[in-house]
Each structure stands twice: as structure tokens, then as C-alpha cells.
Amino acid sequence: MKRAFIAILKRDLALAGRAGGGGELALVFFLTLVVLVPFALGPDLNLLSRIGPAILWLGALLSVLIGLDRLFQSDEEDGSLDLIRASSLPLELAVLAKGLAHWLTTGLPLAIASPLLGLLVALPGEGVLPLVATLLVGTPALSFIGAGGAALAAGLRRGGLIVPVLVAPLTIPVLIFGVSAANAALGGTVPFLTPFLILCAISLAAIVVGTMAAAAALRSAE
Amino acid sequence: MVEGVGGSAVLRQDSFPPTRLLAENLACRRGGRLIFEGVSLSLAPGEAIALTGRNGAGKSSLIAMLCGRLRPDGGRIRLEGGDEDAPLTEISHLVGHRDGLKTALTARENLAFAQDVLGDAAASPEKALAAVGLPHAAELPVGYLSAGQRRRVALARLLVSARPFWLLDEPMSALDTASQAMLAGLMQAHLRQGGAILAATHGPLGLDGARELRIGP
Numbered sequence: 001m002k003r004a005f006i007a008i009l010k011r012d013l014a015l016a017g018r019a020g021g022g023g024e025l026a027l028v029f030f031l032t033l034v035v036l037v038p039f040a041l042g043p044d045l046n047l048l049s050r051i052g053p054a055i056l057w058l059g060a061l062l063s064v065l066i067g068l069d070r071l072f073q074s075d076e077e078d079g080s081l082d083l084i085r086a087s088s089l090p091l092e093l094a095v096l097a098k099g100l101a102h103w104l105t106t107g108l109p110l111a112i113a114s115p116l117l118g119l120l121v122a123l124p125g126e127g128v129l130p131l132v133a134t135l136l137v138g139t140p141a142l143s144f145i146g147a148g149g150a151a152l153a154a155g156l157r158r159g160g161l162i163v164p165v166l167v168a169p170l171t172i173p174v175l176i177f178g179v180s181a182a183n184a185a186l187g188g189t190v191p192f193l194t195p196f197l198i199l200c201a202i203s204l205a206a207i208v209v210g211t212m213a214a215a216a217a218l219r220s221a222e
Numbered sequence: 223m224v225e226g227v228g229g230s231a232v233l234r235q236d237s238f239p240p241t242r243l244l245a246e247n248l249a250c251r252r253g254g255r256l257i258f259e260g261v262s263l264s265l266a267p268g269e270a271i272a273l274t275g276r277n278g279a280g281k282s283s284l285i286a287m288l289c290g291r292l293r294p295d296g297g298r299i300r301l302e303g304g305d306e307d308a309p310l311t312e313i314s315h316l317v318g319h320r321d322g323l324k325t326a327l328t329a330r331e332n333l334a335f336a337q338d339v340l341g342d343a344a345a346s347p348e349k350a351l352a353a354v355g356l357p358h359a360a361e362l363p364v365g366y367l368s369a370g371q372r373r374r375v376a377l378a379r380l381l382v383s384a385r386p387f388w389l390l391d392e393p394m395s396a397l398d399t400a401s402q403a404m405l406a407g408l409m410q411a412h413l414r415q416g417g418a419i420l421a422a423t424h425g426p427l428g429l430d431g432a433r434e435l436r437i438g439p
Contacts, residue, residue, distance in 0.1 A: 011324070015327065018326040077320070079320025082316055082322060083322045085291065086314070
């Protein structure tokens, strides 16, 4: 069972790295979004640094959402989901492996790249580490809430934009507490830890609920 | 003739527990329309069934039911003797219309993945590829292979993991005559090991003792 879990994780990581895997696409999309925002808002550095965490969080959220529809759909199309269903590994753990691989190839690179992109929105130095921390603990929630939505659309031939539309409203709490934690580090009355711990809790809950929901959706998609 | 293509050499030598697959009065509905009803079958170790019927008769649906992918709309499927309590999904191999291969991964990586996920490791991916006549394709991404070669890589999955029931949906499609003989050899070797096969087909399977089950009008 452990072997099957690691096999799914390893395969998804390998696929993301190969040509057409889309592993780096989310990162490039993130970069594009964050680069565009200062052009739209103008050269007001005070404004940019005040809304910087929000821009980075929105960028990260959208970057995670764009690639989500392929999470289960590609496996359903080529029949490898049948292979995973035929395993003795519970479908919940298979989803966990796929969600983990998704986070490692999208959420984690986004969090690592965010200090660099923080420069583009004039993020103050003391806000960089808290921002990375919030993205690091917040993006797993996005991957796993997204897994639930992606599993629902797995059987749809032309799912396309339905997954982001389905998932985006569910990510609002993640966005609220992610941005408020990142902002709290830049000053204000709320201590950093309060929203940050809530964000951690949301992430942990999303991993459990998203995994169960996705497995249930994949089971009934027959 | 089997030894000639290495069919029996790569299969695990110990045989399977004596499990029978029984289906009683199965019915299938698709979009409210009745596809078939009253289909019963029994598949014992060493037996092969050639499933025939016109297009749309429900052959693929029946196979999906037997491997636990689709819930029957009537009747029931059960196992008797041996691995009686095993879930249907875990005792059968499915090779369907979709090959279940990732085009970006090499043939060896695809088979190693199947072996890890399905468990019950039997032949190594390299040996399985040699048995289907593709030893040179091990390190090639599957995307570079032809349809027939992909089908053979998918069939090699039957060998990397030992499961008693082979459920094959038109396994001969896209195969040339030499590969069809190769597959017949692999199937005969599997039957001799105490395995069982149900294959949906429009042509001859190349198995002497295969019974024919015809569904639909």
C-alpha cells in the first residue's frame, strides 16, 4: 500500500516535470499576473506595498486554480484512473498522493518564488518571511479544496473552466486569513499568529475534507 | 507454441487460489435505456469466455461490472471459493479501450507504475516487455509508439502483476497477426496457471477451449 502511494506521488512529480506537464506553467502565470498589476495601478510605491500581500495571494490563488482541471481528468481520459481504482490502495490515499504531488509542483514553487515577486510590488523587508510562511501553509488548502472540485469534473469531457469557477468561492476563507496574516506582519492591531493559526487549521481541515470529497466524487463518477 | 514467445517463462510459477467468478441475472441500463438483462455467467480457474455481441450490446459495460467499476442495475456478482472476500477490483486485470498509459513516461516507467499500484508483483517490466516483443521500447516514451505497440505495452501490464481474472475488452484491436498469436500464447499460459479470462471480441481469440457468451439480440 505504501508502495502504491509512493508510486502515484512519484509518477505525478515525474509527469509535472516532463514536457507538457504544466509544472512550471503555474509559476510563469503567477509571475505574469504579479508583473501586470503595477502597470495597472501606476508607480505609487506606497499603494503597491500596502496591497502587495493581497496581490501576491490573489496571484498564487489564480495560478493554482488554472491547472486544476487536469488533476484527475487526464487520468480519467487515458484510463490510468481505472488502474488506480484497481489498486488495493484506498482511493482516499490515492487522492492524497495526487494532491500532495500537485502542491509540491505548484504551491511550493509559488511560495518559494514569492520573495522575488515581492520586490515587484515593493513589499517591505519585514513582510517577506511572513508572506512566504502564509503561502507555504495556505497553498495546501488550495490544492486539496481544488482536488474536490477537480474530481467532480473528472468525467466531463470539456470541463475546462468549470473547476476554477466551482473551487474559487470555496477558497475565500483561505484568501481572507492568508492575506490578513501577511498584512498583520506589516503592522496593525492583530498579532500575526492569530490569523496564521486559523490559516493552518483551514489547511489541515481542507486536506482531510478535500481528500474525502474527491474520493467520493471519483467513486460515484461511474 | 507458447514457449516460442516466452509466454509461460515470465509468468509466476505458483498458481492462483481456486476462485470462481459468478454473475447472476445481470442487467444494465444506460441513460434509462435497457442495454441487457438476464446475463449470467460463471468463470472458473482455467476457463476462458469469448464475449460477443453487436456494437452497443453492452460488452464493455459487462466487463466494467465484472471488474467492479460499474454497479449492476440488476442481479449480482460474487466470488466463490479461494479469495471469496476479495473486492472485485483487486482480483482482476482490466485492459480496455483506453490503454491506461502515460504518453510522457517510458514503457518501463508505465509498467513499473502499474506493478507498484496493482501489487502482487510478478514479472519485471523488462521481462514483460520482452514477452510482448518490445524489449527495445523500454526506454522510449510511450507517446512515440504506434497504436499497436501501445496496446502491447498495455497487455504487458497483465504480466507485471499476478491477478487471476483477465478482463480484456477487444484485446486484438490494433494488433498485427504476429502479436495476436503472441497474445493467444500469453492467454494460454495464464489459463494453464489457473487463471481465467473473459475477452470481448469480434474475431477468433485463438483459444481452443473458450466458450462463447453472446449478449444482446
